[in-house]
Amino acid sequence: MRSFHLSVVRSLVLAATLLVTLPGRAVVHETPKPVKNVILCISDGTSLATLSLARWYQRLTDAEKQNLLIDPYLCGTILTYCSDSPIGDSAPTTSTYMNGVPGLAGQVSTYPVLHGEADLLPYDSLWQRRPLVPLWQALRMEQGRKTGIVVTCEFPHATPADCTSSSYKRNKYSWIVPQMVHNQIDVLYGGGASLIKPEYRKYLEERGWSVFTDPGKAALDYQGERVWGLFAPMDMPFDIDRDPAVMPSLEEMTKSALRILDTNNDKGFVLMIEGSKVDWAAHANDPVGMATEFLGFDRAVKAAIDFAKKDGNTVVLMTADHGNSGISLGTDNLGHTYAETPASKLFGPITNIKLTATGLAERLIASPEEDIEQIWEEVTTRKLPADQLPIVRALRRYEVDSRSAATQPAEVRKKVQLSDYLSADLIDHLKSLYASSLAGYICRAYTDMTYIVFTTHGHTGEEVFLGCYHPDFEKRLIGFNTNLQLHDYLRTLTAMPQTMKELSDKYFAPHTEVFAGCKMTLKGDRAEDMVLTVKKGGHTYVIPAFSTLYTVDGKQRELPIATVYNDETKTLYLPRTL
Ligand SMILES: [Zn+2]
Structure with missing residues (x-):
């Protein structure tokens, strides 16, 4: 542990020294020439094997596309962690990218509480639980840059909240939403329309924002300079499940945000784009969701790089915030034939599936029970095995009854228990698979068509991918870097001399x-x-x-x-x- 501390501290000192020293001279406060715009693309909860899965999925569905769009820009890895654990959590990990201090699980841009031996770095005990100014806000206040957020989750979810607010409890939307409304985010696209109270709309509209919360893609064509477009009551549907006529893709939102942020803007902008639900599919262990969500993120990254190339003064960084699911492309079931297994056998069957497990579960719940087999075959292009029909039927009924009960007043609400629908044997079986819901059961069915396995429904602690596009090739961030070094790089790109701790003491x-x-x-x-x-x-x-x-x-x-x-x-x- 000690050597880890020292090597991280040493590399940080080195990075800081490079920033401010010239050969043969004393330390000077040199301010490098900033780039005009910075785009940070974060694929939430994405292990490196998720990129491999997405790439193979794409090769099998379109032989013309052998590579991911991000592939030419991959150039290193990022070590990301919580203040006291090598396994990251969304709230503290993007917080670290934003403010240069590793955070505790559950905390949004907040200084950690000290946890003694477990702490991975030395922290300042006087700063425990204090809010930290996120870099995106610092750049708005100190440099007049515009700020943008594009996500597919509801807008106060961990990653977007990290860039625009501070809360030591990530789930306290009643603390985070008003901060995001008041903190002058020029362009915000994502989900969360149900969280906009009349007073929030009034605040934004009185200050020149247009706020779109009705269904449809009208916000994308907005011709002004400040806009909030919230396309779903909470999170937006998975990319493969969405109706493209009414629900925009991450790529479409990215293109619109870039157009609007670049309008009448001589001070530049900072934009965070999140492939939010790669993480959600990984938690569910849904290989279809993971592959297709990452491909949706990949297309948004391409839109960002296209803008940067045309602009000539924009840097695009691409990374994840932590691993998730322990996905492994290969299992013991293959025995010694692992190196003779064709891609069609490893992944093939899932490339024909038309909806995520959540998408299929929702369709089954919304349809009559007698349609289960027909819908299953239509979506997965495989027949539902006869012995599985009673289980799917029971899980569907359980979901329908649970939702119906949830709409009843508490005093007359019927208690809906899984044990009334499935035998104890089956419930035990489902529990062991973390699949006590219909969607969870479908995730397992999808995975069983492949030789992919998952070790966990939680996050994992390995380092994550890094990609970088810089108009000056030699100035890319490359190689192995820590979360703190990514933050320092963002400060170097934007010529931000103060640390976020210094600015937090001010603001x-x-x-x-x-x-x-x-x-x-x-x-x-x-x-x-x-x-x-x-x-x-x-x-x-x-x-x-x-x-x-x-x-x-x-x-x-x-x-x-x-x-x-x-x-x-x-x-x-x-x-x-x-
Ligand atoms: Zn995350």
Whole structure:
């Protein structure tokens, strides 16, 4: 462990020195010439074998396409981890790319809590649980760059939240959504239309945004400079499951975002594009979902690189945030024939499947029970084995009844239990496969058509792929790098001299320091309702949590970044300049 600490620290010191020293001279604060635009493409929860799966899947479905679009740009690996564990989690890993500090599982752009021996780096105990300014926000506030987010999950999900907000609990959308609304994201495309309250829409529209939450792709044709397009109530459908007439692809959203961000823009932009649901398919162990979602991400990356090549002053980085599923292309079932197994046998049967396991499960749930066999054959191009029909039928009924019960008032709600639908033997069997739902059962059926195996439904700790396009080939980030080095590279590209910790001290100072010596109260029933009232120099300040809006003697003013409240430290974090 010690040698790991030292080598990481040493390589960081080296990287920092290279940034600021010239041969034979003392340390100088040289500011390199920044590139105008930076595009960070993150395929969530993607092990290297997922790229191999997607590539073979594509070769078998289209012999003309032997390579992934990302292939010419692959140039290294990234070691990514949590503050206290080699296995990463979405919230802290992209946080690290954004702020240069490894985070704890479950935390969005927040300084970790110290965990002693388990900690992989030395951390500053005085900073525990403090919010950290994400680089995307720093570049907006310090350099006037535009910011963009394009995802297929709901917009406050971990990765997009990491770039635009701070919360020590990733699931607290009531803390994250108002920050994202207030933090001036020029272009935001993804899911989460149901999370837009009337006051959020009003805030955005009064400041020049157009907000699209109706079904359809109208937002993509928007001709202004600030837009939120939310295409589904929560997460968007998997790429292969979506109706292309009404639901945009990641590629389509990327092209539109690039067009809009580049309009009337002399200060440049930073854009994060996430293939959000590669990770979700990996958690489910759905090889069809993993391959097709990654191919959707691959097409979006190509759109970003095409823009960069045409622009001439844009860098595109491509990576993942952590591995997922322990996918292995090959199993013990092959015995000693593994090296004689053709691709058609290894992967072939799944290339004919027309929906992800979730897509097929939803179709079965929405259709009459008697259609199960016909739908199964139509989607998978294989007959459902007779001995499996009763299981699929029972799981479908269980899902339908569970959903119906969920709509009933709690006092009359019928308890729906899997044991009323399947024998104990089968439930045990399903549990052992983490497949207690219809979609989970279908994942297993898909996998059984192949010689792919998964070791886990969780994340894994190996390093992930790195790709880079830079108009100056010699300046690409290449080779083995840590998550911290990726952050440093982003700062070098954008000529951002301050660390995010320094900027966090400026923009997220504790209210007790900002208003030291003043009479103040901090009140609210819940963290999201917290309001700080301060008497200072004969004036009354009223400052709510998770907002840029505040008043001085009743007159409304705006902060450059939304305040962050932490209910454990009972502290409101806000700009020191107040
Ligand atoms: Zn992730």
